[in-house]
Amino acid sequence: MDLRVPEQEKAFRDEVRTFLEESLTPEIREAGRLVTSVFAPVKEAMAWQRILNDKGWAAPHWPKEFGGTGWSVSQRAIFAEELVRAETPPLVPMGLHMCGPCLIGCGTEEQQQEYLPKILNGEHFWCQGYSEPGSGSDLASLKTFADKDGDDYILNGTKIWTTYAHYANKMFALVRTNRDGKPQQGITFLLLDMDLPGITIEPIVGLDEVPEQCQVFFDNVRVPQKNRVGAENDGWTVAKYLLTFERGGQEYAPGLNVMLEKIRLMAEKQQTAFGPLNKDPVWKHKFAALEADVLALEFTEMRIKSALSAGKDPGALSSMTKILGTELLQKVTELRIETLGSQSVIWQPQALVPGEEQPVIGPEYALTAMPHYLNSRACSIYGGSNEVQRGIIAKAVLGL
C-alpha cells in the first residue's frame, strides 16, 4: 500500500494542463466560473465538449473501442481533477455519463453504432425520462404506458424533473409495458426523439429562477420497437445498471477541494472587528471540519476507484459516495453563504448568464454563492434521494 505517483502520471498531468491552457476559450472559462449547478450553461458546455471530442477526450470512462481514451483509472482521476481545477464547465451528463455507458453495457451493436458517436460529438443531446409526478423515490411505480401497435409502441403519460428536456433532441425513458405482476417487471427502457408528434415540453422554473428542469407530456406518441434497449419488461435491469453510473460515476472531492480553497480566500477578505474572518475561531472550526470531511471523501473515492481498476463492481458503495458527495457539497455551499453574510443576499441571476456582461453588484466572488446554495439542495433529491441511498446501504450492505 502506498500513495506514490508514478513518473508517467506526472507527465500525463502536465500534458492535460497544457491542453487545457491552450484550448479553453474565454467564453468557456467564463461559463465555468458562473456554474451554480451540476448542469453548466448549455451553449458553452457543448462547445467545450466538441473541443474535447476533437482531442478524443470527451468520454475517458468509455471503453477505447467505443471512443474512450484507454486511460488507467488514475489517469482518469487526474484528468477529472485538472478539469475541476481549471474551472471548466461540467459536461452535460445525460449522454456521456448515463445513456452512453448504458448503451455500451446493454445496447445492441446497431444501437451502439447509431448513437455513441453522436453522443460524443454532441449531435444528440439526451434527456432522462425517469421520474413521474407520482413516481419519485418509488420509481418502479411509474405509469407512462407503452402499448404495442404493429412495429411501434404508443406512449401515453408524463415525465417530470427531466433536466434540459427543452434543449434535448433525444430521450431515454422508462415506460410501462406490462400492467400486471411486480411493478419492476413490467418496465421497458426506450430511446425516443423529442420532436415526435404528441410530445409537449413544459419547463419548470427552479428556486434559482432558472428553468433547468422540465415536465414532458406524451399523448399517443409513436416510438419504434427497435428503439428498445434490453428486453421488453426488463428495463429495470437496464435502469439499475445506469443508476450505478449516475450515482457513483461522479467524483466530488476534487471539486469540493477547489471550492474550499476559494472560500478560504474569501474569508481572508472579510474583516471582523477582531481581524480577518479566516482567523476567527468559529469560522476556522467550521472550515476545518469540512476540510477533514473532504479529505476522508477523497480517500473513500480513491478506494472505490482502486477497486474499480481491479475490476470489481462498486455496487452499493456508489450510494455511499452519492450521499457523502452531495451532502458535503451542500455544506460547502452553506459555509460559503455564511462566509459572505449579506453579500450573498444580493440577487442578480442576469449576471450569471455567460456573455451578458451585466455589471456585478458587490464582490464578484459572491455572485454564485446563493444560487449555488439553493440549487444544490436538489442534489440530495435527484438520482435517487439520499433517503433511498441510505435504504440501499441498510439493505444491500448491512443486510437489514
Next chain:
Amino acid sequence: MNFQLSEEQQMLADSAKRFVRDNSDVETHRRNKKLMPLDAATWQQFADLGWLAVPFEEEHGGLGMGPLETMVLLEALGEGLIMAPYIATVVLGGGFLRQASAAQQAETIPALLEGKLQVAFAAEEYERVFTLENTAMVADLKGNEAILNGTKSCVMNGDQADLLVVLARTAGKPGDQDGLSLFLVDVNAPGVERVPHRTVDGRQGAEIRFNQVKVAEAARIGALHGGYAIARQVLHEGLLALSAESVGSLSVLLNETVEYSKTRKQFGMPIGKFQVLQFRMADMFIAMEQTRSLLLAATLKTVEGHDDAAMAVHAMKAQLGRAGRNIAQEAIQIHGGMGMTDELGVGHYVKRVTGVDGLFGNADVHLMAIARSA
C-alpha cells in the same frame, strides 16, 4: 408571568391575519422577476389599518405600542410572506426617528404615518462582517458639517427609500463602539448614488455610494460619536421584528411540510408514515418551538428592560439562523423536487428565511457576540 395576548394585541393579530388571508404574497413573489416599484396600494392599506402608527408615541399621532405589538403584527405578515418594507421604514426607520430631534420628527413622522415616506437603515458594508462596531465608513467633520464618503451595501428598502439613516465613523477605528455617529440623509442629496438590486427573498435593496455628501449638524441623530447606543437599541428592535416575521414563515414551512407528507404517497403509503421522516418533522417542530421561545424571551426582556435583554436578542437571531436553516432544508428535502420549484410557496419561504439569516449578522456573528460578552 403571562404569555397571553391582551385584547388589543389580539385585535391586531386578527386584523393582520385577515389581511394575510386576502393578500398572501406567494403569487407576487412568483411573478416578480425584476426590480419592481413599491406596492403603493398595499402600503396605503397599512397606513389606513393604523399599522404604520404602531410604535410611535400618541403625541406624534402614533398608537403608543411597542415590540410586543410589532411582534404580533410581523408574525402574521411572515405567515403570508408579505413583502412590504415595514421593518425598514417603521421598525428601523421609525425607531431612529423616535430618537431624533423635535425638528427632525416634525419633518418626518407625519409623512411616514401617512404612508408617504420610506426609510432605510444604511449599515452594512462590503467585506465587513456585520456588527455595528465593525463599521468602517468615515464621516469627516468640517466645521459644523460631516462629509460622508464610502459605500453601504445591501441596504434593505434602499432602492425605495426617501430618507436614509447612515451609520458612519466620526472617530476611532473599526471595533470601537465610541466614535460612531448617525446621520439622516436625503436620497436626493448631491453625491448620493444608488444601485438598486433584488434580494434572494424576492425583496429589494440597494448599494448606496456616498461621494462627498455634506450633512448638516442638524441632520445628526443623537450625540456626535455617540451613535452606538441608539443604533444598538433600534437594531435590536429590528432584529426582534425580523425574527417575529421569520417565526411566522417557519410555522408555514413546518405546516406545509407536514401536510404534504400526509398526501404525497410513495411505496403505497403517505410518506409521512415513514418513521425516518416523522422523526425529522418532529425535530423541525422542536426547532420551531425553541425559536418561538427565544423570540418571546428576547421581546419580553427588551420591553421590560432586563439586563440580559441584549444577550437574549443575540441568542434569538442565532437560533433563528440555525433553526431556519434546518427547517428550510428539511422542508425542501421532504417536498422532493416540488420543493425546488418556483411554483410552490415552500421555496419562497425558504428563500426569505435564508435571506434573513444573512442580514444584520448571521447565526455565527450573534453567537460570537454572546461568547465575547461572557
